Amino acid sequence: xxxxxVLLPLVTIIxxxxxxxxxxxxxxxxxxxxxxxxxxxxxxxxxxxxxxxTVSHQAYLAQLIGSNAPMVKMDAKKDARLIPGGWLLRAxxxxxxxxxxxxxxxxxxxxxxxxxxxxxxxxxxxxxxxxFASVPGLTGLWQVSGKNKTTFSEMIHLDxxxxxxxxxxxxxxxxxxxxxxxLHQVLETRMSRKDDASTAANGTAQVAKxxxxxxxxxxxxxLNAI
Numbered sequence: 001x002x003x004x005x006v007l008l009p010l011v012t013i014i015x016x017x018x019x020x021x022x023x024x025x026x027x028x029x030x031x032x033x034x035x036x037x038x039x040x041x042x043x044x045x046x047x048x049x050x051x052x053x054t055v056s057h058q059a060y061l062a063q064l065i066g067s068n069a070p071m072v073k074m075d076a077k078k079d080a081r082l083i084p085g086g087w088l089l090r091a092x093x094x095x096x097x098x099x100x101x102x103x104x105x106x107x108x109x110x111x112x113x114x115x116x117x118x119x120x121x122x123x124x125x126x127x128x129x130x131x132f133a134s135v136p137g138l139t140g141l142w143q144v145s146g147k148n149k150t151t152f153s154e155m156i157h158l159d160x161x162x163x164x165x166x167x168x169x170x171x172x173x174x175x176x177x178x179x180x181x182x183l184h185q186v187l188e189t190r191m192s193r194k195d196d197a198s199t200a201a202n203g204t205a206q207v208a209k210x211x212x213x214x215x216x217x218x219x220x221x222x223l224n225a226i
Contacts, residue, residue, distance in 0.1 A: 011097055014045055014089065022083035024050040027098055032115035035135045040107040042115055043098035047086035056081075058119055065123050068151045078193055091189040093182050099138055111171040112137025113159035131159035134166060141170075144177040147185065 015026045028046035031039050057074065064071055075087045082090075089095040102108040108115065115136035121129075141162040142155045150158070162170070 007097065007100075010094070014094060014097070017085060018045055018047075018083070021085060022046070022049060031118055032136070033118060033121045033132065034107055034115050035132060037121065037129065037132050039118070040102065040115075042108075043101050045089060045095040045098060047083060047089050047095050048081045049083055052081035061117075061120055062123065065120075065152050068153070070149050071152060071155060072148050072192075073189070075189060075193075087189060087193065088186070091182070091186045093138075093178075096138055103138070107135075109135040109137045111140055111166075111174050113140050113142065113162065128156050131156055131163065133163040134159070139174060139178040141174060144174055144181045147181070148188065 018026050025046060028044045028048070030042050030044070032042040034040050060074055063069070073090070075082065075090050079087070086095075099108055103110060112134045113131050113136055140159065142150065142158040145158055146154075
């Protein structure tokens, strides 16, 4: 309650920016998997365009689950489904502020494993489902332990480890570590998006140069003769 004077103006600003930058509702509601595999309705600020397709995310997620690749978000690759500024809201975690509603309803906690999407849950093994032994949280051990640099398997083990060792002291430690972790994530995402933009620009320039070199050359004498 003490944080309300700070949160209310912030929430209002984010809501206004979302409404102005993209048509559609401010809040995004999605079914998530929580404690012991139970489903609940999770709230977030909408950071994607209305009716954005999910096939690409499902395919990307399946690839991450079946590999040892780092869990880099699609945001870092200039996801075309995002609304203007959506990547920043997601990188800072500000898009998850409405999940305070879920915390007040007892469906989430301040600290715990992230709640997953049903189609992700369907791909879990029995061992991997042990991560749902804890109430999902706004932040967690995985989020402050590398997150986008960890593999899916490492995320699972960190969440299970938290379930076995959770305590008030560990929760306080994770909350203190969350700020620096989010700052690092913002800088990392920004750098990745900048690199992707630079690569795309170079690729376009090379194509244009190649096209120009293949075009028939007309001399000034030929032009004068026309």
